[in-house]
Amino acid sequence: MDIYRKILDLIDQHSSFAISAHIHPDGDSIGSQLAVYSFLTDLDKHVRIFNTDPIPPNYHFLPFYDKIEQPGTLDGYSPEILIVLDASTLVRIGNRLSKALVPKQVTINIDHHASADRFGDYNLVEIDVSSTCEIIYKLIQRSGTTIGQERATALYTGIMFDTGCFQYSNSTSQVHHIAANLIDQGIEVDKIYRDVYGNYPVRRLRLLAKALQTLELTPDGKIAWLMVDQKMLNHTNTTLEDVDGVINQIRSIDTVEVAIMATANAPGQSKIGMRSKDHVDVGKICAEFGGGGHARAAGCLIDKSCKMALKAVIEVTKKYLVYDD
Amino acid sequence: MDIYRKILDLIDQHSSFAISAHIHPDGDSIGSQLAVYSFLTDLDKHVRIFNTDPIPPNYHFLPFYDKIEQPGTLDGYSPEILIVLDASTLVRIGNRLSKALVPKQVTINIDHHASADRFGDYNLVEIDVSSTCEIIYKLIQRSGTTIGQERATALYTGIMFDTGCFQYSNSTSQVHHIAANLIDQGIEVDKIYRDVYGNYPVRRLRLLAKALQTLELTPDGKIAWLMVDQKMLNHTNTTLEDVDGVINQIRSIDTVEVAIMATANAPGQSKIGMRSKDHVDVGKICAEFGGGGHARAAGCLIDKSCKMALKAVIEVTKKYLVYDD
Numbered sequence: 001m002d003i004y005r006k007i008l009d010l011i012d013q014h015s016s017f018a019i020s021a022h023i024h025p026d027g028d029s030i031g032s033q034l035a036v037y038s039f040l041t042d043l044d045k046h047v048r049i050f051n052t053d054p055i056p057p058n059y060h061f062l063p064f065y066d067k068i069e070q071p072g073t074l075d076g077y078s079p080e081i082l083i084v085l086d087a088s089t090l091v092r093i094g095n096r097l098s099k100a101l102v103p104k105q106v107t108i109n110i111d112h113h114a115s116a117d118r119f120g121d122y123n124l125v126e127i128d129v130s131s132t133c134e135i136i137y138k139l140i141q142r143s144g145t146t147i148g149q150e151r152a153t154a155l156y157t158g159i160m161f162d163t164g165c166f167q168y169s170n171s172t173s174q175v176h177h178i179a180a181n182l183i184d185q186g187i188e189v190d191k192i193y194r195d196v197y198g199n200y201p202v203r204r205l206r207l208l209a210k211a212l213q214t215l216e217l218t219p220d221g222k223i224a225w226l227m228v229d230q231k232m233l234n235h236t237n238t239t240l241e242d243v244d245g246v247i248n249q250i251r252s253i254d255t256v257e258v259a260i261m262a263t264a265n266a267p268g269q270s271k272i273g274m275r276s277k278d279h280v281d282v283g284k285i286c287a288e289f290g291g292g293g294h295a296r297a298a299g300c301l302i303d304k305s306c307k308m309a310l311k312a313v314i315e316v317t318k319k320y321l322v323y324d325d
Numbered sequence: 326m327d328i329y330r331k332i333l334d335l336i337d338q339h340s341s342f343a344i345s346a347h348i349h350p351d352g353d354s355i356g357s358q359l360a361v362y363s364f365l366t367d368l369d370k371h372v373r374i375f376n377t378d379p380i381p382p383n384y385h386f387l388p389f390y391d392k393i394e395q396p397g398t399l400d401g402y403s404p405e406i407l408i409v410l411d412a413s414t415l416v417r418i419g420n421r422l423s424k425a426l427v428p429k430q431v432t433i434n435i436d437h438h439a440s441a442d443r444f445g446d447y448n449l450v451e452i453d454v455s456s457t458c459e460i461i462y463k464l465i466q467r468s469g470t471t472i473g474q475e476r477a478t479a480l481y482t483g484i485m486f487d488t489g490c491f492q493y494s495n496s497t498s499q500v501h502h503i504a505a506n507l508i509d510q511g512i513e514v515d516k517i518y519r520d521v522y523g524n525y526p527v528r529r530l531r532l533l534a535k536a537l538q539t540l541e542l543t544p545d546g547k548i549a550w551l552m553v554d555q556k557m558l559n560h561t562n563t564t565l566e567d568v569d570g571v572i573n574q575i576r577s578i579d580t581v582e583v584a585i586m587a588t589a590n591a592p593g594q595s596k597i598g599m600r601s602k603d604h605v606d607v608g609k610i611c612a613e614f615g616g617g618g619h620a621r622a623a624g625c626l627i628d629k630s631c632k633m634a635l636k637a638v639i640e641v642t643k644k645y646l647v648y649d650d
Binding site: 188 | 493499500504509514523526530534537540546549576578580
């Protein structure tokens with residue numbers, strides 16, 4: 001029996017569920033949670049959603065977002081089935097939740113990360129799809145249930161988020177056909193885009209202005225970097241979340257192969273984010289500093305000021321920049 | 326006979342063609358021109374493309390972009406058929422071209438703008454589609470010719486551009502099905518995205534940093550504005566083109582209903598760009614200053630410094646901001 005059918009059978013045979021997903025929730029983890037919640041409640045199941053971290057305000061437009069609980073309300077709830085979404089390991093849902101949220105029957109793990117460690121009793125892991133929402137779409141389709149506007153809104157949000165609004169290479173023709181079908185359910189793509197990306201506090205632009213003033217490049221233009229120190233965060237009343245996306249702007253400079261951003265993380269500690277275009281494996285560079293990630297996007301923590309941390313990372317990056325043009 | 330069939334018949338019956346499109350070429354005008362060029366040359370037609378303005382460097386990745394000529398090389402060329410793409414009036418291809426590029430037989434006008442004045446002998450105008458490229462896709466499909474990778478690259482570029490990479494409300498389910506079919510021709514969407522949007526000179530970020538430092542908001546946060554004066558352009562060695570997109574960043578501030586940007590255009594003259602979210606018709610505001618545009622995006626020229634021009638526009642905007650929340 002294929003795994004889609006097996007999971008639908010398990011759902012059919014049980015009545016109480018918990019849904020969780022990775023810490024620092026994003027469009028795909030939230031979208032897939034809410035689509036599964038809507039799907040299960042329509043089947044008259046008893047369902048609760050537990051997330052370690054609160055849902056960022058830009059996702060509060062999603063149907064049922066207010067059903068998401070934090071660990072404090074768990075109080076011994078033990079569902080028959082635990083469904084873990086978009087998390088490559090169980091501990092990614094958070095230490096406390098991963099220990100306390102124990103199902104009576106089975107754990108179902110649904111994920112699309114290449115690093116998925118298949119911790120579930122049943123694992124629906126597909127690493128060649130755009131998003132967990134793409135898998136949930138297929139699961140709901142397979143069940144014969146209609147998608148409907150509410151689930152379409154959640155699923156489109158996750159697919160949009162994990163494909164960078166259809167700009168990344170995971171925007172396959174299948175993804176576009178799914179997007180078309182979701183649009184046919186009556187969703188408003190421009191409204192969803194604006195809700196997710198187009199509504200940020202002005203402090204974000206104030207911080208961007210300060211950060212851009214620290215932009216520097218090597219003489220050949222191949223490495224570019226900037227920093228967001230504690231003073232800038234204080235002056236603009238911002239946090240680490242407000243620097244999201246800045247590093248992609250640096251990578252977009254025409255001459256740049258490697259973009260580096262240092263952000264004050266804690267006293268004496270900097271968070272380094274790295275991106276590359278075509279040649280340099282920034283995952284390896286970050287690994288030299290105890291961090292990790294992918295070849296084109298990676299990060300690490302360094303126990304130094306932003307300035308000193310950048311200096312160290314740039315030195316190592318230069319070693320990796322020797323390649324044939 | 327429907328207009329698609331009529332145009333395919335005209336193409337069939339003639340052998341020499343000129344293709345033109347609007348001044349200040351963009352993704353859709355260039356994409357549709359190059360797709361039509363490729364389609365016609367594969368049919369062994371004699372084809373030349375004439376544009377008033379040069380093609381921006383970020384479109385130089387497109388197949389056949391180097392076939393585009395400027396008016397200087399026209400020297401009396403008179404094709405049997407002139408195809409004008411993505412231009413709502415003939416004069417939009419530029420004064421000189423619109424007078425000199427006279428076909429022996431007929432002018433075919435293919436466009437999707439609501440303002441299209443149907444100046445052609447034959448007009449394929451559809452105002453409910455995303456882009457001229459979407460119409461050209463349907464025309465090529467109708468001909469029975471395969472789309473192929475080269476034409477798919479051009480058509481996808483135009484559709485991506487005119488839908489804001491699938492973020493605007495014109496991203497219909499039909500658009501996504503077409504995108505899926507274009508991807509199946511073997512195009513690389515991430516590369517196209519990066520070519521068009523992800524490769525800008527560092528001077529653009531330097532200018533952005535300076536412009537953001539001038540950001541101001543009304544006390545209620547509903548009007549936000551910034552300026553790019555001549556000094557900033559000089560210091561960063563930038564031109565008006567380098568401010569593209571900045572105004573959308575201002576509109577994305579959560580409290581903002583109206584975003585205004587003033588850019589030094591000529592000595593003593595400022596170019597005003599305006600955007601709104603939901604309520605204010607900025608087209609009407611710009612009309613008060615002799616400009617125009619749409620309800621949510623408009624512009625005008627004011628014979629004042631950036632500072633004084635902003636002051637005048639903000640005053641008028643406040644009158645329009647009286648609406649029920």
